Amino acid sequence: DAGVIQSPRHEVTEMGQEVTLRCKPISGHNSLFWYRQTMMRGLELLIYFNNNVPIDDSGMPEDRFSAKMPNASFSTLKIQPSEPRDSAVYFCASRQGGGVYNSPLHFGNGTRLTVT
Amino acid sequence: EDQVTQSPEALRLQEGESSSLNCSYTVSGLRGLFWYRQDPGKGPEFLFTLYSAGEEKEKERLKATLTKKESFLHITAPKPEDSATYLCAVGYEAGNTPLVFGKGTRLSVIA
Numbered sequence: 001d002a003g004v005i006q007s008p009r010h011e012v013t014e015m016g017q018e019v020t021l022r023c024k025p026i027s028g029h030n031s032l033f034w035y036r037q038t039m040m041r042g043l044e045l046l047i048y049f050n051n052n053v054p055i056d057d058s059g060m061p062e063d064r065f066s067a068k069m070p071n072a073s074f075s076t077l078k079i080q081p082s083e084p085r086d087s088a089v090y091f092c093a094s095r096q097g098g099g100v101y102n103s104p105l106h107f108g109n110g111t112r113l114t115v116t
Numbered sequence: 117e118d119q120v121t122q123s124p125e126a127l128r129l130q131e132g133e134s135s136s137l138n139c140s141y142t143v144s145g146l147r148g149l150f151w152y153r154q155d156p157g158k159g160p161e162f163l164f165t166l167y168s169a170g171e172e173k174e175k176e177r178l179k180a181t182l183t184k185k186e187s188f189l190h191i192t193a194p195k196p197e198d199s200a201t202y203l204c205a206v207g208y209e210a211g212n213t214p215l216v217f218g219k220g221t222r223l224s225v226i227a
Binding site: 041098110 | 147148150152157158159160161162165167203205207210211212213214215216217218219220
């Protein structure tokens with residue numbers, strides 16, 4: 001079991017540049033979640049997908065952020081153009097769920113983004 | 117208003133000094149309360165799920181309990197390797213819906 005795989009682990013970029021974060025969920029999981037973690041605000045949901053379909057993107061800060069899930073084994077989060085306030089750790093998580101009760105999320109090790 | 121509040125924000129213990137972390141929640145219709153451990157530079161690692169008041173789960177030196185409005189993570193005789201940030205999260209909708217996380221408690225256990 002390889003777990004959720006995120007790349008890159010670290011990304012340093014200049015303001016105005018495009019940034020693409022990648023995620024491979026656990027095989028067989030039907031939901032994928034993108035969270036952002038900062039010291040001030042903790043873990044915040046950005047967007048989530050069920051069966052590759054975006055369900056709720058109300059947590060995406062601005063139109064500069066976009067996410068796709070072209071198939072069950074891959075998702076991207078893109079920021080264009082990036083700004084210094086986007087600096088944070090971005091986590092991808094997946095689960096196999098859908099019942100009355102929630103099942104746990106399984107997280108990757110995150111991408112630490114620094115925008116200078 | 118935060119839906120999930122954890123306290124204290126930080127806790128420093130001597131090795132062997134037992135204590136408890138608190139997670140209070142305001143959501144109704146709880147669909148699961150989750151505890152995670154997060155080490156520096158890593159993603160949150162799942163520890164426990166609790167679904168109903170009165171439920172308890174144990175793993176090594178950790179025990180999680182749940183009431184109608186809060187959960188406790190009890191740490192018995194902690195060791196330095198228990199040092200980490202402990203996160204609490206709640207699910208409040210049926211189906212494949214997101215979890216809402218608290219800001220965590222940073223635990224340091226000193227030898």
